[in-house]
Amino acid sequence: MPRVVxxxxxxxxxxxxxxxxNVVAAYPITPQTTIVEKIADYVEQGELKARFINVESxxxxxxxxxxxxxxxxxxxxxxSSQGLLYMGEMVYWAGGARLPxxxxxxxxxxxxxxxxxxxxxxxxxxxxxxxxxMWAESVQEVLDMMVLAYKVAENxxxxxxxxxxxxxxxxxxxxxxxxxxxxxxxxxFLPEKRPAPYWIDVVDPKSYGTIASPDTYMEFRxxxxxxxxxxxxxxxxxxxxxxxxxGRSYGGLLELYKCEDAEVGLVVVGSWAGDAKEAxxxxxxxxxxxxxxRLRVTxxxxxxxxxxxxxxxxxVAVVDRSLSPGLPSVLLSEVRNALYDNGKKPYVKGFIAGxxxxxxxxxxxxxxxxxxxxxxxxxxSRVEWLGLKGGRDxx
Amino acid sequence: MQYHEVCFFARGGQGAVVAARLLVHAVSLEGLWGxxxxxxxxxxxxxxxxxxxxxxDKPVRVRSQIREPxxxxxxxxxxxxxxxxxxxxxxxVLANSPSKPSVESADRVYWVDATAIAKRNGLVVAxxxxxxxxxxxxxxxxxxxxxxxxxxxxILDAWTGKLGEVNAKAAEEAYNEVMTGE
Numbered sequence: 376m377p378r379v380v381x382x383x384x385x386x387x388x389x390x391x392x393x394x395x396x397n398v399v400a401a402y403p404i405t406p407q408t409t410i411v412e413k414i415a416d417y418v419e420q421g422e423l424k425a426r427f428i429n430v431e432s433x434x435x436x437x438x439x440x441x442x443x444x445x446x447x448x449x450x451x452x453x454x455s456s457q458g459l460l461y462m463g464e465m466v467y468w469a470g471g472a473r474l475p476x477x478x479x480x481x482x483x484x485x486x487x488x489x490x491x492x493x494x495x496x497x498x499x500x501x502x503x504x505x506x507x508x509m510w511a512e513s514v515q516e517v518l519d520m521m522v523l524a525y526k527v528a529e530n531x532x533x534x535x536x537x538x539x540x541x542x543x544x545x546x547x548x549x550x551x552x553x554x555x556x557x558x559x560x561x562x563x564f565l566p567e568k569r570p571a572p573y574w575i576d577v578v579d580p581k582s583y584g585t586i587a588s589p590d591t592y593m594e595f596r597x598x599x600x601x602x603x604x605x606x607x608x609x610x611x612x613x614x615x616x617x618x619x620x621x622g623r624s625y626g627g628l629l630e631l632y633k634c635e636d637a638e639v640g641l642v643v644v645g646s647w648a649g650d651a652k653e654a655x656x657x658x659x660x661x662x663x664x665x666x667x668x669r670l671r672v673t674x675x676x677x678x679x680x681x682x683x684x685x686x687x688x689x690x691v692a693v694v695d696r697s698l699s700p701g702l703p704s705v706l707l708s709e710v711r712n713a714l715y716d717n718g719k720k721p722y723v724k725g726f727i728a729g730x731x732x733x734x735x736x737x738x739x740x741x742x743x744x745x746x747x748x749x750x751x752x753x754x755x756s757r758v759e760w761l762g763l764k765g766g767r768d769x770x
Numbered sequence: 771m772q773y774h775e776v777c778f779f780a781r782g783g784q785g786a787v788v789a790a791r792l793l794v795h796a797v798s799l800e801g802l803w804g805x806x807x808x809x810x811x812x813x814x815x816x817x818x819x820x821x822x823x824x825x826x827d828k829p830v831r832v833r834s835q836i837r838e839p840x841x842x843x844x845x846x847x848x849x850x851x852x853x854x855x856x857x858x859x860x861x862x863v864l865a866n867s868p869s870k871p872s873v874e875s876a877d878r879v880y881w882v883d884a885t886a887i888a889k890r891n892g893l894v895v896a897x898x899x900x901x902x903x904x905x906x907x908x909x910x911x912x913x914x915x916x917x918x919x920x921x922x923x924x925i926l927d928a929w930t931g932k933l934g935e936v937n938a939k940a941a942e943e944a945y946n947e948v949m950t951g952e
Binding site: 378380406491492513544545546548549550551552646647648649650652653734735736737 | 795798803804808832833835
């Protein structure tokens with residue numbers, strides 16, 4: 376199939392078009408803006424038959440999607456950073472109301488100080504909102520993930536919104552040759568949206584958004600958790616189905632690179648997985664049996680699969696592009712939590728890196744793996760800041 | 771394995787970001803893989819800007835910054851004194867300049883008067899000659915990695931009608947006029 380050169384943001388727009396989305400509501404913010412500009416263009420040219428709603432804020436963008444999704448429409452929005460935080464209240468609403476909205480989040484650091492560059496704190500700040508969170512590595516994966524996201528979200532066993540995360544600039548503004556699936560392929564894979572029993576129907580009116588007293592609220596939350604558990608299975612099934620149709624499989628919840636015989640694993644999320652893989656190849660040339668575990672999905676967190684892969688490893692380095700001040704690493708804590716209950720667990724060391732778009736190279740990933748192996752032997756620090764000026768350990 | 775890194779150094783408005791994308795499209799037409807990306811910062815019309823491309827016979831997975839490119843393409847010779855990049859050993863500099871520029875950091879230096887080519891083809895936006903397609907045309911002459919015909923195809927895919935034609939013409943003229951100093 377011939378390849379076309381697309382940026383990550385263009386790939387999101389193409390994914391929205393191929394998914395025949397009905398309603399798009401969005402507000403501009405760097406580095407997301409070119410996604411909705413492209414979609415507005417598709418709608419204007421008649422290439423996408425959708426209602427494009429210009430709103431005055433991200434909060435309203437999600438509110439519009441919630442209303443439209445409750446009426447049975449397939450909805451899309453996109454945002455970044457401050458825009459996502461401003462949207463926050465409605466993000467929780469969409470998750471709790473079980474509305475299968477798909478949102479692209481072009482990951483960007485949070486202010487202050489102002490930064491337009493990539494890190495993962497924006498999306499991770501909403502990790503408990505009841506949204507599935509997926510993370511892409513390449514422009515091709517961004518495109519495929521958009522279509523897969525709708526398929527997972529609308530599955531009757533799931534009915535949850537999905538956040539498709541792509542790294543600001545590193546993916547959003549990077550151009551790569553991409554295979555674009557045909558409309559026929561996507562139509563077969565993703566049929567028209569079927570109404571769920573609770574969607575607004577004027578001939579069968581119900582009351583929405585009412586209060587749940589203490590004797591019912593917990594059951595709603597329990598069902599949300601059960602849907603997340605089910606989503607983990609559905610994501611694997613959908614990945615397999617996409618693979619049968621296009622030849623492209625990403626491994627479902629985890630992508631494993633050279634992990635079969637690995638003694639040490641490098642756990643990462645997002646586009647720098649490619650730099651991590653490069654580092655693994657160099658380490659293997661030096662005789663270090665290392666592999667990459669890329670988390671493609673962080674909600675539902677792939678605890679079981681992660682524990683089973685890490686079981687045979689002596690050590691794991693977790694390189695996190697976010698900070699939870701006082702913890703200090705979101706990903707490190709979640710990985711450790713996943714491994715804790717397993718009988719055999721590796722030594723785990725965490726690294727904070729790449730905040731606010733700081734460049735992280737294969738050499739840095741190599742250093743992280745070597746530092747982990749060394750800390751395991753000599754009991755060094757369990758958390759380290761990579762590339763910090765002065766190179767100071769923090770715990 | 772083939773693997774090459776390219777850095778475009780230009781002023782905002784000269785088309786360096788589009789140049790990187792056109793180059794990746796051109797190499798992908800020849801069955802190669804690539805990745806084009808800008809260095810975002812305080813980019814404004816006239817301010818120094820960088821954009822980059824990686825070219826390989828396999829999908830490109832590395833996304834960290836390029837520090838030592840094989841090819842450095844400078845759209846304004848006044849920027850040569852502001853270079854923060856050195857080219858890799860064996861690499862080259864291609865500059866937009868009417869005469870041989872003085873570059874100490876590279877063994878091979880090529881030059882082409884892309885500003886004159888852009889002006890004579892009417893490629894001027896808001897008073898700025900847009901030299902990107904001419905610089906790419908010159909590149910295809912001095913670098914065997916990509917052919918002029920794939921570049922022209924890439925240009926014609928990017929712009930339909932007259933705009934595509936004049937850009938393709940600018941690329942071809944630069945291909946013929948680039949100076950190698952030999």
